[in-house]
Amino acid sequence: KQEVTQIPAALSVPEGENLVLNCSFTDSAIYNLQWFRQDPGKGLTSLLLIQSSQREQTSGRLNASLDKSSGRSTLYIAASQPGDSATYLCAVRTGAAGNKLTFGGGTRVLVKP
């Protein structure tokens, strides 16, 4: 059974510092890994999608790496801003026809001005 873990559960940093969020998963047989952002009381916004054949993806200040063999992904957010404060979730896709999306518990980030 696939299990996804995100550590730490919460993180507080001063504005301008780089953020490093970790995600680990137990079964390396994945289609892809996706990072999401969730603001309080809102839905999930997709940040980055890394296919199983890829090592990393970049979008603006965001960079996500994937090491399938070790079951790890890292999301880097450069030069954090107060607007980056949110919960960040990672999820891995597995199963027949890729219908199983297993989520980690999330990392709650606070960027202090």
Add this chain to the structure above:
Amino acid sequence: DGGITQSPKYLFRKEGQNVTLSCEQNLNHDAMYWYRQDPGQGLRLIYYSQIVNDFQKGDIAEGYSVSREKKESFPLTVTSAQKNPTAFYLCASKGQGHEAFFGQGTRLTVV
């Protein structure tokens, strides 16, 4: 704009009542999903549908029912058999490259 629309944003249910949550998408995606999110827990899959007129149980389907009569629509009914329905419900679809897209959620509260 293309996307997933969930309604209502807030829903209140009395004991013993069935309620239906709406999910509509205009992304032309075949696969749609319903998840439940509880405080301090990850998202859990309730039901999913890969194609019109077909759906499958997820990990926590008891007390829920769905239908998929149109490609664009995947409503979720929370029945009176669901003993602890208070939660945040999220609808999603799966696009090219198996990318997931989510709606803005419906918060259901039992009163």
